[in-house]
Amino acid sequence: MAKSAGVSIGYLAERTGLAVSAIRYYEAQGLVEPWRNAGGQRRFHRADLRRLSFVMVAQKFGFSLPEIHGFLKSLPGGRTPTKADWARLSEQFRDHLNARIETLERLRDNLDGCIGCGCLSLPNCKLYNPDDAVAQNGQGPRYLMGDRPSDLTKDGNRTPNDDI
Amino acid sequence: MAKSAGVSIGYLAERTGLAVSAIRYYEAQGLVEPWRNAGGQRRFHRADLRRLSFVMVAQKFGFSLPEIHGFLKSLPGGRTPTKADWARLSEQFRDHLNARIETLERLRDNLDGCIGCGCLSLPNCKLYNPDDAVAQNGQGPRYLMGDRPSDLTKDGNRTPNDDI
């Protein structure tokens, strides 16, 4: 059970293709927890190679680093994902991915239904529904196309075709 | 043909749901081009309501502001999109969306094929293919999981099961 010499950050960088700076950043985010050698340099477990690979795959599936942190913490003892862990986690991955695919398909279908409908001017346009937002940028616009519900009832004297 | 009084930035903000600051930002990006009144305040064409709506929809479909700028500039005379313009542009939107959906589906299918395969350790894992990246963040890791091709041939003395 003696703690082996461990591997250097440069080794992990070379093996994973990650930049050294990225690995340090991941440490800052709590995704890996190296110890230090006598000279103050980071030493990693060999298993961190798998851990970092897991991070890379999870990122590819659209998870944020905090979410990935959550996955890793959810493992018994915070261990590096094993084959069995991976089988369980990959289900979550697929659900996540399916949800994203569905959102995009709904958006596409609404677009199809909107071609030639004069769309951009209609309050009842399906693209109007804010809940269907792709929502990949947290701070995007809150409404899609004017006419908040209260607007129409409050403002009586507009010439209908004057707007938009 | 006299230039009408135009509408204020606050009016557009209220009608579109955009923040005033966002509309100013869009102006800085060249998406709208208001003129100024005597007091130096911005005045917009009513048609800019449709123009901004177009920007919002296009964003929802995953286009960047520079790309949207390109769409708007491509219109005859740089005009605000008409119904016919919209029909043409929406085809591009759909193509864009379909491409994104396909990428995600490929990723999901590769995941399905990988469950239980011990995946994260195999250089021939399908998730390894860098070209399949979701690529929504421009500066993600360049390789997925260690073992760059040259690595295996160069480094002769590794114990196979020692890695990852």
Add this chain to the structure above:
DNA sequence: CTAATTTCTCAACCTAACTTGAGATCAAGC
């Protein structure tokens, strides 16, 4: 032993799409 690599820390920079704040001016209602 010396030179060349690595690694260290820490702050600053990067992109995208905005927001926030300060301090000043403009426009509108009474």
Add this chain to the structure above:
DNA sequence: GCTTGATCTCAAGTTAGGTTGAGAAATTAG
């Protein structure tokens, strides 16, 4: 005329996921 409220400019801040650079110390190669 006066007081709100809207608008103005311009710089700086925000989030995510890192990168870059400076200057110093550790490690490795020969």
